[in-house]
Amino acid sequence: MNKILIVEDDLKIAALLQTYMMKYDLKAWIADDFNQISDFFDRVQPDLVLMDINLPKFDGYYWCRKIRERSLCPIIFLSARDGEFDQVMALENGGDDYITKPFSYQVVIAKVRAQLRRAFGDFACNDREPEYRANGLIFYPLRLTICKEDHKAELTKNETKLLELIWRSAPAVATRDVLLEEIWDDSTFVDDNTLSVTVARLRKKLDLIGAAGAIRSIRGSGYRWMYQGEGS
Template sequence: MYKIMIVEDDPKLAGLLESHIVRYGNECVKVQEFEHVLDRFKEIRPHVVLLDVNLPSFDGYYWCRQIRSVSTCPIIFISARNGTMDQLRALENGADDYITKPFHYDIVIAKIHSQLRRVYGDYAAVSGERTVDKEGLVLYPERMELRLEDKTATLTKKETILLETLLSRSPRLVSRETILEKLWDDSFVDDNTLSVNITRVRKRLAELGIEDALETVRGSGYRLNAVWKQPK
């Protein structure tokens, strides 16, 4: 079952969208706190987002950019704005599709299913999505997601790069210099900045129930140990 997040301030329209989405066997969550869309996105972890342009406080373009900063989850705009520039602006801010109101609900469902197939289903398999798998802990760099069994953690871009570096070399030690080069190229970064990013990765692992996997080797670097591996 896929999870669809609706960000629409018209309660009647949001309710009708929800009824159609659920009818086709998917789970639906309606966002009602429009000042905290990104926080709700991180809590819900949806597979697709339906996003209106005209919202209280901040518009849909703003929230699209915020979601794109942490995830590649498909975003479909639904809006009464039917101008070419509105649609171009949505795509430039990271949207995957744009549907103008009024619309036929079956069209919305078809476009949702199209995105699900493209990212998570048959089309994704054909496209050969890149993954990094270590003893069942799977990183999806293009989605910026980390999964272990039925649990998923949403990552930022730097968390994704850091985890890919550690996972691909696990259980070998990764030097501090290697990590700095991967994350910031030749820019100067102090130890505290690196420590903050390491702490964030530990939190993402903890969301999956993984504790004490990321080891600090003082003076050398970091090592990711497969403590989540179940003994046979």
């Protein structure tokens, strides 16, 4: 299920957008602190952002630029401004599309689904290297590396698979059965202790680059990605 972040200070519009997203099997979050949009983005890790322009303190252009520092996910602007200049500004600041208020919610859904197809579906460009980001932590699965500021850890192939599965599962738990099946070809002949040892090695590397506590054990189930940055 694709994840949508709604950055809209009109709570009625935001709630209606969220309702429509859910009808079309899209999971939507509404930003509730317009001073911390980047932090909210890092927690949710959305596949697409719906961004209003007129926001408290900083406008949508500013937050679009901040998101572009960490992600290439599609960003669709929503605004009552219907001038050509505003639409140009939206695209110049990193936006992918622009919808003028008042709008048809069906049109919004159609544009959201079109952007998701381009980014992740049949029309996606698969040459772009995948990466995961959270509060200064950057994970490059193809390079088998994870970095935080000037610190970098080299991962084994299985550690990389493990980290990606746990990170992608968040906020849900990545169960031990799924991890064993996905990482090792035939989990029937893999000692359960092998997973525990691999997790321990991965945790040690995360500790060394300043990401202690990023992976939490969930008793009787598996592991959950918990990293929120300093002070988490």
